[in-house]
Amino acid sequence: MKERRTPHVVVIMGVAGTGKTTVGPLLADRLGVPYAEGDDFHPPANIEKMSAGTPLTDDDRWPWLDAIGAWADGRAGKGGVVSSSALKRSYRDRLRAxxxxxxxxHLTGDRKLIEDRMSHRQGHFMPTALLDSQFATLQPLGADEAGVAVDVAGSPEEIADRAVEALSRLG
Structure with a gap:
């Protein structure tokens, strides 16, 4: 697939296990922009909480979202890809602000497929026990939000290619 440059910052979002960390760098490579791992913006207390199987509250998320937003703002006009669950409209509004x-x-897919992928990954702090809370919290992109939904069936390379194609239709 031909590499395309983008001046946009792309937030790759979705519930845990959809492949944000895997697809994000592939998408960034295809777009010719840097990638930032959203989990790296979490304060240690958030990681400890999730590792213990406790869902984050909105108050836990605001500083994390603000840090991601600051990175995205610093990439304005230059482009970049950053991962963030961005499950709620209010979280995406904060990032857009x-x-x-x-x-x-928005990486979407069958819950069974996502749970299966989560159960096979190693070295990640997010347990499969939190997947239900992720789906319960998820508010899919609204028709008025700049973005696209991309199914996670297939290989990471196929998903990244579909994301590039879907983004190209946004203009």
Whole structure:
């Protein structure tokens, strides 16, 4: 697939286990922009909480989202890809307030497939026990939000290719 550059910051979003950390760097490579891992913006207390199987509250998430938003704002006009669950509209609104040019790629898929992938990954702090809370919290992109939904069936490379194609239709 031909590499394309984008001046946009793309937030790759979705519930845990959809492949944000795997697909994000592939998408960034295809778009010719840097990638930032959203989990790296979490304060240690958030990681400890999730590792213990406790869902984060909105108050836990605001500083994390603000840090992601600051990174995205710093990439304005230059482009970038950053992962963030961005499960709620209010979270995406917070990211857009910091980086108005941000567009979202919502990785979606069958819950059984996502749970299976989560159960086979190693070295990640998010337990499969939190998947229910993730789906319960999820508010899919609204028709008025700049973004696209991309199914996670297939290989990471296929998913990244579909994301590039879907983004190209946004203009």
């Amino acid at each position: 910091a980086a108005p040019e941000a567009v979202f790629v």
